[in-house]
Amino acid sequence: MSLELSARDRLALAAAAIALVAGAAGYGIATLRSADDTPQTAEGGRKILYWYDPMVPSQHFDKPGKSPFMDMQLVPKYADEGETETGIRIDPARTQNLGLRVVVAERGALGSGLTATGTIDFNQRDVAVVQARASGFVQRVYGRAPGDVIGAGAPLADLLVPEWAGAQAEFLAVRRTGDAALTRAARQRLALLGMPPGTIAAVERGGRPHNVITVSTPTGGTIKTLGVRAGMSVAAGQTLAEVNGLGTVWLNAAVPEAMAGQLRPGQTASATLAAFPGERFAGRVAAVLPDVQAESRTLTVRIELPNRGARLKPGMFATVDFGGSARSALLLPSEALIRTGKRTLVMLALPGGRYQPAEVQTGSEAGGQTEILAGLAEGEKVIASGQFLIDSEASLSGVEARPISAPPTSAPAKTAVYETTGRIEKIESASITLNHAAVLALKWPAMTMTFRLANPAIARGFKIGDRVHFSFDQSPEGPTVRSIVREASR
Structure with a gap:
């Protein structure tokens, strides 16, 4: 048999070799493409943009794994997140891990939370x-x-x-x-x-x-x-x-000029002094002086205090709380607010696991509660803990904050609430009888009638004869009192 191959045989062997190499190359390319595509697509077919640590959302990773910052797994960022109708959508399991706490914007009684410091001085009128x-x-x-x-x-x-x-x-x-x-x-x-x-x-x-x-x-x-x-x-x-004379003394308190609108002559005030721990000295605002200290941007409020036994000595340091009748306001825990310096935001918790920032206008603050003047409706849900992480996620996703002038995204259906004044005639465990003024919205004349109490604790601390301002609604069980505030004595 001859060892030499014919030209025809050599051509056949070359063709077979080329086919083998091409097949191997195609397999390798297909395998590489499959390896690249696998981590970028979830089981449901959702496209993954990147992975990130929820505690450090600004840092992106191109593959899953353990976070280099925290002892937790990286989470995927899907392409369809941030493209919902309003807000961003976050997996409920992730929100539970983030420890989000949701509160509801509710109406309540907001008292005066203004506190200032001052010194005792002689009464220059005496x-x-x-x-x-x-x-x-x-x-x-x-x-x-x-x-x-x-x-x-x-x-x-x-x-x-x-x-x-x-x-x-x-x-x-x-x-x-x-x-x-x-x-x-x-x-x-x-x-x-x-x-x-x-x-x-x-x-x-x-x-x-x-x-x-x-x-x-x-x-x-x-x-x-x-x-x-x-x-x-x-x-x-x-x-x-x-x-x-020492029968009365003045307490000159330094109050920030931003609080000037909350003060008026005749307003009640109480002072505490380090010299008499646990004791409060009651007085009234005698005058709000017309000039403001340029260095501290404070104005002086003069409070007249009785000085029985000449115990209050001029020069003593005191802390003063300015009293005032509580008023009804839309309240939100102060911790739920995100203050950026230019505006104040809250993070709305919308239905379907969606979240959206909303700009709000705030008012007075007292007892850990802040008054919401605009931008939020009663009954809307807001994140009070962990909202900064959701706000970072919304910023990364380009979600715009709801402006103050926009209507509520998902305001719940609510029963109309009416407000009026009256005098308490009778208090029972689950009801209260009030001689109230006319309610024009319901075309009710002034009359005496019995209301249900939404909560028996509402009437705690009140007595027969008290003049009150109260709110109520027309629930299926009958007119129901929702809040009561004692009117300031005149």
């Missing part, structure tokens, strides 16, 4: 000025000093007034004549010379001149200034002392 009524000489002083606390009528100094001696002698001489008209004129002259009525009466009773007068304080308090010393001469009208 100041007495002691002056010399005539020129004279100081014969005696009574050992007083600035800062002493004295009572009303306490003596300060004895003054010798020479010009009073001649006038008193003339008065006594005229009095002995028995001429009533001249006697009245002489007595009037003594009063015009500045002689106190008590001194004139003493001259009439004793029948001899009294040219030494004891200067005393008209009111009690503390001596702020004392300008009389033994041996000195004084002129008519010269100030000898200033006495500041």
Whole structure:
């Protein structure tokens, strides 16, 4: 047999080799493409864009595995997420792992939560000025000093007034004549010379001149200034002392200018001091001063406090709480708010596992609750814990926040709520009888009727005769009170 191959045989072998190589290459390419495509498609056929750690959503990975940041598996980001009608959709299992907590925007009573600090000061309206009524000489002083606390009528100094001696002698001489008209004129002259009525009466009773007068304080308090010393001469009208009363004191509180709209004269306030732990001192706002401190951007609120026993000392530091009647407001836990500096957002929890940021306008804050003025409807659900992670996810997905002017995305059907005022006539375990004003929305006249209590705790702390502001609805069981707030006394 010949070992040499014919040309025809060599051509056949070359064709077979080329086919074998091509088949192997095609298999390899197909295998590689299959390996690349497998991690990018989920079992349901949803396209996967990347994997990420929910705790660090800005970091993307091209394959599944364990997170380098947390002890947890990476989760896929699907292409169809963020493309729903509103908001983003998140797997319920993932939301449970993130520890999301959902709250409902509800109406409730919002009290005044304004607290400020201040210092005790003298009541500058309770100041007495002691002056010399005539020129004279100081014969005696009574050992007083600035800062002493004295009572009303306490003596300060004895003054010798020479010009009073001649006038008193003339008065006594005229009095002995028995001429009533001249006697009245002489007595009037003594009063015009500045002689106190008590001194004139003493001259009439004793029948001899009294040219030494004891200067005393008209009111009690503390001596702020004392300008009389033994041996000195004084002129008519010269100030000898200033006495500041201690029956009431001022508490000057520094309040941020942003809170100025919540304050008004006559408003109740209470103060606590470190010197008297556990004790509260009640007072009222006497004035809101018109100027604002440029350095601290605060205004001064003057509160007048009774000072029984002179326990409150000027200069003491105090914390003051401004009272005010509670009012009905749409409330949300303060922790649910996302404050960006330019606007305030909340993360709405929509039906079907969808979430959407919404811009809101906030009002007052008290007791961990914030008033929502616009951007949210009563009954809408909001995330109160873990909302920052969902907000990051929404930002990555390009989901726009719902503007304040937009209507609620999914406002629940609610029964109409009506509000009015009235007086409590009777309180029972599950009902309350109110003599209420007219309800124009229902065309009800003013009348006395019994309402169901949505919760017996609503009426706790109230008594018969209280004037209240209350809200109610027309439930199938009958008119039902939902909230009661005591009206401020006038």
